[in-house]
Each structure stands twice: as C-alpha cells, then as structure tokens.
Amino acid sequence: MKRPISFNDHRIGRREFNLVAATALAGLGNQACGQDSRNEFRLNYSLASCMYGYAELATVLPEVAKSGASSIDIWPMIHGNQREQINKMGEESFAALLDQHDVTLGCLTQYKLGPFGLGDELLFAKRFGCPLIVVGGSGPKHLKGDELKSAVGKFAQQMRPHLEQAAECNVTIAIENHGNNLIESPDSMKWLIELCDHPNLGIALAPYHLPQDPHAIAKLIRDIGPRLSVFYAWQHGMGSVEKLPKEQELLQMPGRGDLDFAPLVNALRQINFAGPTEVFMHPVPRGVPILETPEAVTAEVNRGRVYLNGCLNA
Secondary structure (H helix, E strand, O other): OOOOOOOOOOOOOHHHHHHHHHHHHHHHHHHOOHHHHHHHOOOEEEEEHHHEOOOOHHHHHHHHHHOOOOEEEEOOOOOOOHHHHHHHHOHHHHHHHHHHOOOEEEEEEOOOOOOOOOHHHHHHHHHHOOOEEEEOOOOOOOOOHHHHHHHHHHHHHHHHHHHHHHHHOOOEEEEEOOOOOOOOOHHHHHHHHHHOOOOOEEEEEOHHHOOOOHHHHHHHHHHHHHHEEEEEEOOOOOOOOOOOOHHHHHHHOOOOOOOOOHHHHHHHHHOOOOOEEEEOOOOOOOOOEOOOOHHHHHHHHHHHHHHHHHHOOO
C-alpha cells in the first residue's frame, strides 16, 4: 500500500497526485465569486458503493469513472459489504485496486460505529488519504426548542475529543441528518454547527429526511454554508421502508420524484460547494443493488447526474 501523502516526498503515486490536485482545485473553486463562479461551478460527484449492493469491489470500482465520479464512498453491511471486503482482501490489495481504476477513497460511511467509535476507522482513513467519514448523531430523539438545543450542545461537547483525533488524521466527521436521530431537523443541524465550531465537524445533508420543500432545503444549504461536507442528491419519493414496485422505489432518485433540485443546486453554487455530491437512494431490502446489473445501476446514476447538471442551467 502506498504511504500517506507527504508534500516533502516527491515519490507519490497517481492516486495521491489526483487527490492533491482535486483538493487544490476545490480551494480555487471556493475563491470564485460573481458571474464567473456561476459559469465555472461544477458538482463533484462521488459514487456510493452500496448502490451496487454486495457486488465485489473489482466490479464496483470500474463503474466510478463511468458514472462521472472520481471517488468512491465505501459502505459496510447491511447496505453494502465493501468495507468488509477490504478487511478480507487487505489494505495492500485494496490500494492496488484503487490505483488500477484511478479512483480515490473519498468517504467512509460508518453509521454502525457511531460518532464515538471511529478511532480505528480514522486511522484507516488517514492511511488512504480519505478526507471524510459520515455517521449519525447520538442522543435523545424527537426533541424540539430549548430541549433540542441543549441536547445538541451536549453532543457537541462529547464530540470534541473525537474531532481532535479526526484533525490529527486530516479527516472531517460529517453528521448526517438521519431520521429518528438527534441530528434530524434543520434546527438540529444549525445548532450543531453553531455550538461546535471545530473545523473537522461537518454536515452530510440528506434531503430525503426533510420536508420536501425545495426552497426550504435550499435555504438550509445556504445556512449550513461552508460546514456542508456531503450532499446526497436523494429525495423521499414514496419512501424506502416498504417494498414497492421498482418504478416507485426509483422515485427517490433525482429527476424522477416530485422534488425540484434546481433551487438546491443553485444554493450549492451560491456557497461554492466543493464537497462530494452523491446520486443516491436506498433499495428494499437493504443490501441488494438498486437495479439488477452493475451496468443498469451506473446508467441510472448517470441519468440522475445528467438531470442535476441540467439544474445548473435552470
């Protein structure tokens, strides 16, 4: 496995060079403003491994470039099993696969570890130069008002030592607004970034879990601003809990359901969002691919990506 990136070491591999170059370009994008920013803004796509169910990494990684993405978001069971595949094959073999397919490890999704159990995963991310880990929040649920703000403040304090370790590993811990969670509502997200100013804590925004009002979601994106770390291009459609006919299940995908993503994409442009955008949905049951073949999955991701890119001109 290649060593972590060092700017004092000129012997870096192609994968590390791509990561450094992408980071530099993202920084330039964040400095853009005015009309030039509108013309030059692009969404940076990442591909979630769980979209392919339990498919082998050797099958999934070639689809990254085909989907218009440059990085992979690795999911563990039950949604995917690619993280477990890495443990089985070993880090050297995984690094070789990434290099073979010119893919960077852009994110690790680890809900089952929780925000306080990421120690070893942060070290794994550091070894691969992975900048993001997504988890849910932790604390009481279904709170509002002052009770919610107090609970979010407690969670923010509990996160401090974990964020310090994340900083040592050059990783941002992004908290998703997951359903049935302390960090679920717009207020909880806004209070979290207000009460925790640590630069290694961000928000992974999932419109699926919010009221399907495009202008309210767009305002939330602007409110989160530079603390937005991951954007899931994912709407509620008819849900992802009960088994539905495939055409109804796919209504979660951008451009299929009723949610107009144009205000959301415009808000992303307004904040010069340089983080990963994932064209996303959950199948029923979990662990199966969203469509029967890898080719069909990639085609559906591309359909959603074309729709989102069209929203840039809306």
